[in-house]
Amino acid sequence: MIRFGLRLALASGQEAVVRLVIIAAAVALGVGLLLTALAGINAVGAQNQRYAWLNSGLVGETPGPEAADPSWWVLRDDYHQARRIGRLDIAATGPDSPVPPGIPRLPGPGEFYVSPALGELLRTSPEAELADRFPGHEIGTIGDSALPSPDSLLIVVGRTPQELSRMPGADRVASIMTTDPSECDRCVIGIGTEGITLVLSVVAGALIVPLLILIGTATRLAAARREQRFAAMRLVGATPRQISVISAVESTVAAVAGTVAGIGLFFALRPALATIPFTGERFFAGDLSLGLLDVLLVVLGVPLGAAVAARLALRRVRISPLGVTRRVTPRPPRAWRLILLAAGVAELCYFVGRRPSTTNGQLIAYMSGFVMIMVGLVVAGPWLTLVGSRLLAGRSRHAAALIAGRRLADSPQAGFRAVSGLTLALFVTSVATGVMSTIVAERGAPRTGSVMSSTLSQSFDTKGSEGPSRSRVPAGLASISGVEAVHPVYASPRDGGGPGSPDWYPGMISCADLARSPEFGSCSPGAEVAYVWHDLIGPRRATDDPPVWPAAPIDTAGVQALPLVSVVVTTDGSVSAVERSRTVLEAAFPDSGRYPATVADFESDFRRSLVQWQQLANVVIVASLAIAGCSLAVSVAGGLTERKRPFSMLRLAGVPLATLRRVVAVESAVPLLLVAVLAIGMGFVAAQLFLTSQLDYTLRPPGPAYYAAVVGGLVASLAIIASTLPLLRRITGPETARNE
Template sequence: MIRLGLRLALASGREAVVRLAVIAVAVALGVGLLLAALAGINAVNAQNSRYAWLNSGLVEQPTGPRAADPIWWALRDDVFHGDRIGRLDVATTGPDAPALPGITHVPGPGEYFASPALSELLRTHPAVELADRFPGREVGTIGDAALPSPDSLLIVVGRTPDEVSQVRGATQVASVLTTDPSECDRCVIGIGTEGISVVLGVVAGALIVPVLILIGTATRLAAARREQRFAAMRLVGATPRQISVISAVESTVAAVTGAVAGIGLFFAFRSALAMIPFTGERFYPGDLSLGLVEVLLVVLGVPLGAAVVARFALRRVQISPLGVTRRVTPRPPQAWRLILLVAGVAELLYFVGRRPGTTNGQIMAYMSGFVLIMIGLVVAGPWLTLVGSRILARRARHAAAIIAGRRLADNPQAGFRAVSGLMLALFVTSVATGVMTTMVAERGAPRSGSVMGSVLSHTFWPEDGDAPSVAQIPAGLASVPGVVAIQPVYANPQQRSTPDNPDWLPGLIRCADLARSPELGRCAPGADVAYVYTDLVGLRRASDDPPVWSAAPVEAASVQALPLLSVVVETDGSTAAIERSRTLLEAAFPNTRFPSTVAELEGDFRRTLVQWQQLANVVIVASLAIAGCSLAVSVVGGLTERKRPFSMLRLTGVRIGLLRRVVVLESAVPMLFVAVLAIGMGFLAAQLFLTSQLDYTLRAPGVGYYAAVSAGLVASLAIIASTLPLLRRITGPETARNE
C-alpha cells in the first residue's frame, strides 16, 4: 500500500504534483514560522544573559567565591546622537581583582575598552563631540561575551580608586554577577524575558493559524476527485485501513518535504531575523539557536497536523464506498454559531474594571478572550456567509448575482472556507494596529520641537552636599557654535512635596538670566526670581506657548548663594552644538549623572513602541500574504471541483463572462462581508483590552492602516481575477465529454 500511495502521489499527473507542492509550501511556512518563534525566544534569553555582569554593582553581592581585591564600580548612562551609551568606570584595588568578561584585563587609569560599535563612532566623529568625554586612550575592544548586541554602545573606563569612589552610586565589587536578569529580583539592567517570550508566542500563534488554514485548504484541493478515486478503490475491495494508508502516504510525502523546506527557510533567513530588534537591539545570528527537542517537536508536529487534516478532509470515504455519491445539500448553519464569538467579547468586557492583579493572570485573561473571538469568527463565518448570500440573492438584478447567491446559500461552509484566512488576518491586523496606535498616541507621542530637543540639562544632587558652584561651569561652553544661552538653576530650599502651592517646583532662577531665553518662558511681572522645573521644560509640550513662571519671594542677590541644582544649555538644536556642550559638561562634572535633553529622556519608551509596531507590521504583512495564498488555492480548487457543472452550463449557451461574474461574486461577497466584521471585531477587542488594561480609549489608526487593508483587499480581488483565465480552459466541451 505504501508503494501504491507513493505512485498515486507522485505519478498521477500534474494535478497531484501541484497539490503536493502547495501542501509542502504551506507546511514549510508553518515549520519556518514556528522555528523562528522558538529561536526568537532563545535569542532573547541569550541576549539577556549577557546583561548579567552589568548588574554587579547594582545589586547585593552574592555569596560564594570572591576576589581578594575588589573593583571600584560605577555604571552610568550617556547619550550620543540619541543613542544610549553604557559607561562603566572601574578601578582595581590590588592584583587579585575579579576578571571582567569580554576584555583582556581591567583597564588602568588612562585606558579604556570600547565596544566595536562605539569604537567606530569614536573614530568617525570629532573628539570634541565624543572622545573627549573619556580620559585616556583605547587599548582594545570589548568582546561579544560582554555585549548583548552587535549594536551595543559600551565603554569600560579605567580610573584611580579615589576618582571612582567620588562618583555618585559607586560601589565595590568582589565578584562579577552571572545571574540571568530575569531570575534576579534586584537586577535593574536587562530584559523582562517572560513578557517578550509571551509576545513572540502570541505572534507565532497569530501566524500559525492562517498557515493551518492554508494547509487545510491545500489538502482539500481536488478533494472530490480524490474521494471518487478512493471510493472506486473501496468498491473493488480495498479496506478502510488500506485507504487510510494511501491517503496518509500522500499527506506524509508533502508534509516531510515541507518540513525539510521549512528548516531550510529558517536557516536561510536567520541572519535577516537577527536584524529585527524585538528587544530594542539586534541579535547575534548565533543567538537564534534551536535545541534538538524543539526541532523534533516542530518537524514532527506540523506534518502530523497536516496528516490529521488530510484524514479529516477525506473522512467520508472511510464511512462507506458509496458515501461520495450519496451527497445532499448540507443543512444550513444556524445562529447558535455566534455563541463563541459573543463569549469572547463577554470575557473581555467582564475584565473592564476587574483587571487581574498579576501579569500571568492578565495574559491568561486577555489571550483567552482573543482566542475565543478568533475561534468564534471561524465558527460563525458560515452563518454570516449564509446571511450575506441571502442578501445578495434578494437584491440581485442579474443572473450572475442570483446564481452566486443561490450557490453560496446552498453551501456557505465552502464559500466561507475560501476567505477564512483573510478574515483572521484582518482581525489580527486590526487588534495589533488599534492597540499600538493608541499606546503611541497616549504614551509614546514624541514631544518634539525646538524646546524638547535643543535644551540640554545637567542635574546635580545638592541634597547630598556634592553640588558644584556656578564658577565650575566651563567657560568654553558659551563659545560653542550653536549655544544660545546658559542658565544656572538653583535648588529651592522651600520645595514642597505636593503641587498645592507655586513653591513646590524644585528650582529657582534669576529673572535677569531667564530673559536671555524667551523660548524657555518669562517671569511673572515684577518678579526678580521665579520657581522653575529642573530642566526649565517640565510637562510642557512643543505646541504650548512659553510659560509664565511664578514669582518666588527670594532676593536675586541671595539666589547665587544657594546650591546649584542644574545647568540648562539652550542650543539651536544642531547635533554638533548639543554633543559638544554635553562633552564639556561631562568633562567638567565627571562624577554626576550625565546631561540629556527632554526628547532623549523620553526616547527609550518611544523607541520600544516603534519596535513593537514593527513587529506588528511583520504580523500584518505575513498574515495577509498567507491569507492571499489560501484564497488563491481555494478559488482554484473550487473551479476544479465545479468544472463539469460549469462545462454543462456553457453547453447550454451560458456565456463565459457570466460564469466569470459568478465566480467573482461567490468569492468577493463573503470576502467583503467578513472583512467588515473582522475589522469591527478587531477594533472592539482592542478597545476592551485598552480600557481594561490601560484605561485608554481607542485612537483611530493612521492612513497607513487603511492603505494596508485596502491593498490587501485589492490584492485578494486580483488573486480572484487571476484565476478567471483558467475558467475558459477547464470548461470546454471536452471536459463535459470526458467527465
Template sequence: MIRLGLRLAVASGREAAVRLTIVAAAVALGVGLLLATVASVHAVNAQNARYAWLNTGTPSTRAAVAGVDPAWWLLREDYFHRRSIGRVDVAATGPSAPVPPGVAHLPGPGEFYASPALSTLLRTTPAAELGDRFPGHEIGTIGPEALPAPDSLVIIVGHSPDELARVHGSRQVSAIASTDPGRCADCGVGTKSDGIKLILAVVAAGLLFPLLMFIGTATRLSAARREQRFAAMRLVGATPRQISVIAAVESTVAAVAGMAVGFGLYLSLRPSLATFTFTGVPFFPADLSITPLDAALVALGVPLAAAVVAGLALRRVRISPLGVSRRVTPRPPRAWRLIPLVMGLAELAYFIGRRPITTDGQVRAYLTGFLLVMVGLVLAGPWLTMVGARLVVRSARRPASLIAGRRLTDNPRAGFRAVSGLMLALFVTSVATGVITSIVADRGAPRTGSVASTSLAKMFWPQDRTEGTPAPTVEAVPAGLRTIPGVQQVLLVYANPLDHPDIRTDPTTVGRPSEPGVTSCVELARSPAYGACPAGAGVAEVSADLIGYRRMTTQSDAPWRWEASPIPADGLARLPLLSVVVNTDGSTAALEAVRTTLEVAYPQGYSPGTISEFEADFSRKLVQWQQLADVVILASLPIAGCSLAVSVIGGLSERKRPFSMLRLTGVPLGVLRRVVALESTVPLLAVSVLATGTGFWAAHLFLSAQMQLSLRPPPGAYYLLVVAGLVVSLGIIGSTLPLLARVTGPETARNE
C-alpha cells in the same frame, strides 16, 4: 498500501503534482515562520544573558563571596547622537577582584576597555565631543560575550579605589551578576523577556493562523475528486484503515518536502532576521539558533500533523462511502459558532480595570483573549456567510445572484474557506495598527526643532550626591561653557528653599505646589523658549530643566508662564545650584561638546540629556513594535491572497461537471462568471467588514485594559493598505474567471 500511496502522490498526473507542490509550499512557509519565531525567543534569552553582568551591584546580585577581593562598581548611562552608552566605572581592591566577561582583567586608573563600535567612535570623533569624557587611554576592546548586540556602545573605565569610593552610587561587589534580567526583579538593564515573548506569541499567532488556513485550503485542493476516488476504493473492498494509510502517505510526502524547504528558508532568512531590533538592538546571527530538540519536534511533528489532518479530512469517507459518491449536502452551520468570538471579546473586556499585576498574568489574559477571538472568527465565518447568502437569495433579481446565493447557502463552509485567510490578516492588521496608532497619539514622537531637542540640563539632585559632598555653586560652572560653538544661552537654576512645606517661610505660599528650582527673570527673558515670568517678577519658580513635567507630557512647545517666587533676586547666588541648563543651536557637535564639558566638570550623577533623547527611548520601542506589525501585515496579506487563489481554483476544478451541464442547458458563460464572482465577492466583503470592526474593537479593549487609553483613528496608510488588499483579492478572483471557458466545455460533461 504505502507504495500505492506514494504512487498516487507523485505519479497521478498534473493535478496531483500541482496539489503536492502547493501543499509543500504552504508547509514550507509554516515551518520557516515557526522556526524563525522559536529562534527569536532563543535570541532574546541569549541576548539577555549578555546583559546580566551590567546589573552587577543590584541588591539581588550583591552577595559576598569569601576569599575574593571586592571591587568598586558603578554603572551609568551616557548618550551620544541619541544612542545610549553603557559606562561601567570599576576599581580593584586586590588581585582577586571579580572580572566582567569580555576582558582579561580590570582596567587600572587611567585605563579603559571599549566595545568595538565605541572604539571606532572614539577614533573618528573629536575628543571634545566624546573622548574627553573618559579619562585615560584604551587598553583593549570588550569581547562579544559581554556585548548585548554587535553595535553596543559599552565602556569599562578604571579608577583607584579611593577615587571611586567617593562617587555617589558606587558599590563594592564580590561577584559578577549572571541572573537573567527577565527573572531579576531589581535589574535595571536588559529585556523583560516575558513581555517580548508575549509580543512574539501574538506575532506568531497572527502569522500562523492565516498560514494554517492556507495549508488547510491547499490540502483540500481537488478534495471532491480525491473523496470520490477513496469512496470508490471503499466500494471495491478497501478497508477504512487502508484508505487512511493512503491519505496519510499522500499528505506526509508533501509535508516532508515542505519541511525540508522550510528549514532552508529559515537558514536563509536568519541573517536578515538578526537585524530586526524588536528588543531595542540587533542580534548576533548566532543568537537566532534552534536546539536539536526544536529541530526534532518540527521534523517529527509536521509530518505527523499532516497525517492527522488527512485522517480527519476523510471522516465522511470512513462513515459513508456512498454518501460521498452521491454528493450529500453538508449540514448547515449553527449559531453556537459565535460563542468563542463572544467569549474572546468578553475576556478582553473583563480585564478593563482589572489588569493583572504580573507579566505572566498579562500574557495569559490578553494572549488567550486574542486567540479566542481569532478562533471565534474562523468558527463564526461559515454561519455568517450562510446568513449573508440567505439575504442575497431573498433579494436576488437575476439568475446569477440566485444561483450564487443558493450555492453559498448549501455549502457556506466552502465559500468562507476561500476568504478565511484574508479575514485573519485584516484582523491582525487592524489590531496592530489600532494599538500602535493610539500609543503614538498619546505619547507622541520625539520632538525636533524645539527647545526639547536643543537644550541640555545637568541636574544636581541631593540624592545623587555622596553624603557630605556640598552642592555645586556658581563658581564651579565651567568658564569655557559659553564659548563652545553653537551655545546660545547658559542658565543657572538654583534649589528652591520653599519647595518643601516644612521649610517654607512665607505662609501665603503654603499649600501651593511649587517647582523645585528658581531662576532669574532677567536671564529667563533672554531665552523666551523656556517660558516667561509674571509681570514685575524678579525670580520665578521653575523646573530643573526649565521645560517641566507638564510641558513634557502635554507635548506643547507654546510659551510657558512660570509662577513668581518671593525670593529676592540678589539672594540667588547664595543658593546651591540645582542644574545648569544650556540651550544650543541643535547641532550634534554643539550638543556633544556641551555634554562632554558638563560631564568632565560634574562627574557625579546622571549624564546631561535632552527631553527629545528621553522621548526617543520610548519611540524606539514603538518603532520595534511597528516593525513587528509590518512583518505581520506584509507576510499575512500575501499568504491570504495565495489561499484565496488556491481556493477559487480548487472550487472551479471541483465544479467542472455542474457548470458544464449548465452550459449544455443553455446558460451563458457570462452568467457562470457572475456566479463565481458573487460566490467569492460576497463572503470577501462581508468578512472584511467583520474582521476590521472586530480588530478595532479588540484593540480598544486591550488599550483600555492595559494602558487606560482609547482607540485613535488609524492613519490614511492603513485604509490604503486595506483597499489595496481588497483590490488585489478581487483581481485574483477576476483572474480565475477565464478558466471557466476551458474547464466547462462539452468534453468535461462527457468525461465526467
C-alpha cells in the same frame, strides 16, 4: 497501504506534483515562521542574560570589612546622537578585585576598554564630539560575553579608588552578578522578557491558524477528483481506515518535505533575522538558537497537523463511498457555530480585573482567548455566509447575483473557505493596530520638538551634598558654534510637597537670563527670579505654549550665590553643537552623578520600544495578509477547477461568459465582505479586552495606516479573485462537458 499512498502521491501525474509542491511551500512557510518565533524567544533570554553583570553595583549587597579587594563601581548613561552609551567607571582596591566579563583585567587610571560598536564610533566621530569625554587611551575591546548586542555602546574606564569613592552613586562590588535580570526582583538593567515572550507567543499563535487554513486549502486542491478516486476504492472493497491512511500519506509526504525546507529556510535567513531589533537592539546570530524540544515540537507537530487537516478535508469519503457520487446537498450550518466565538470573548472578559500574575498564566489566558476567537471566526463563517447568501438571493435582480446566491446557500462552507484566511488576517491586523495605536496614544508620542531636541541639560545630584557653583560653568561653552545661550539654574531651597505637588519646582533662574530664550517661557510680571524645572522644560509637550513661571522670593544676587542644580544649553539643534557642548560639560563636571542629555535622549528608549512593537505588529500584519492571499488564490483557482463541468454546462445552455465571471466574483466577494466586518469588529473587541486587562487602557481609534492596510488587503483580495477569472474561458469549453 502506506506504499500505495506514496505511489499515488508521487506518480499520479502533473496535478499531483503541483498539489504536493503547493502544500510543501505552505508548510515551509509555516515552519519557518514558527521556528523564528521560538528562536526569537530564546534570543531574548540569551540577550537578557548578558545584561546581568551590569546590575552588580546596583543590587549587590554592600561588602563587609572582611570582603577581599572589592571594586568601586559607578555606572552611568551617556548619549551620542540619541544613542545610549553605557559607561562604567571602575577602580580596583587590590589584586583580587572582581573583573567584569569580556575583559582580561581591570583597566588602570587613564585606560579603558570599549565595545566594538563604540570603538568604531570613536574612530569615525570628531574627537571634540565624543573621544574627548574619555580621558586616557584604549587598551582593548570588550568581548561578546559582556555585550547584549553587536550594537551595544559600552565603555569601561579605569579610575582611582579615591576618585570614585567621592562620586555620587558609587558602589563597592565584591562579586560579579550572574542572575538573569528576569529572575531578579531588584535588577534595573535588562529586558522585560516576560512581556516580549508573551507577545512573541501570541504572534506565533496568531500565525499558526492561518497557516493551518492554508495547508488545508492546499490539501483540498482537486478534492472532487480525489474523492471520486477514493470512492471507487471504497466500492471495490477499501475500508475507511485504509482510505484515511492513503489521504494522510499524501499530505504527510508534502508536510515532511515542507518541514525540511522550512528548517533550511530558517537557517538561511537567520543572519538577516538577527538584524531585526525586536528588543530595540540586534541579536547575535548565535542567540537565535533552537533547543531540542523546539525542533521536535515543530518537526513532529507540523506533519501531524497536516495529516489531520487532510483527514478532515476528505472526511466525506470515509463515511460512504456513495457520498461523493450522489452529491447530496450538505446540511446548512446552524447558529450554534457562534458558540466558540462567544466563548473566546467571554474568556478575555473574565480576565479583565483578574490578570494572571505569571507570564505562563498570561500566556494561557490571552493566547487561548485569541486562538478561540480565530477558530470561532472560521467556525461561524459558514453560517454568516449562509445568512448573507439568502439575503442576496432574495433581493437579487440580476442572473449572476441570483446564481451566486443560490450556489452559496447550497454550500456556504465552500464559499467561506475561500476567504477564511483573509478573515483571520483582518482580525490579526485589527488587534495589532488597535493595541499599538492605544499604547502610543496613552503613553504619548516621543517629544521631538525643536526645543526638546536641541536643549542640553546637565543636572547635578544635590542629595546629601551641595551642587557646584556658577564659577565652574566653562566660559568656552558659549563660544561653541551653534550654541545660542547658556543658562545656569540654581537649586531651590523651597519644598513645596515634593515632585507630586503641582507647585513644586527644583530650580530657580534669573528672569533676565530667562528672557534670552523666550521659548522656555517667561517670568511673572515684576518678578526678578522665577521657580523653574531643572531643564526649563519639565513635563510639557512640544506643542504646548511657553509657560509663565511663578515668582521666587529672592533677588538676582541672592540666587547667584546658591549652588547649581543644572546647566541648560540651548543650541541650533545641529549634531556638532549638541555633542561638542555635551563633551565640554562632561569635562567640566566629571564627577557629577549624571551626564548631560536632551529630552530626545531620555525618550530614545521609548522610541526604540515603539519601533520594536511596530515592527512586530508589521510582521504579523504582512505575514497574515501574505498567507491569506496565498490561501485565497489556491482556493479560488481550485474551486474553478472543481466546478468546470457545471460551468461548461451553463455555457452550453447559453449563459454568457461574462455572467459566469460575475457569478464567481460575487460568490467570493459576498462572504469576504460579510465576514470582514465581523473580523474587524471582533479584532477591536479583543484588543479592547486585552488592553483593559493587561494595561488598564481604553482602545483608541487607529490611524490612517490601518484603514489603508484594510482597504489594501480587500483590494488585493479582489484582484486575486479577478486574476483567476480568465481560467473560465479555458476550462469551460464544450470539450470539458463532453469529456467529463
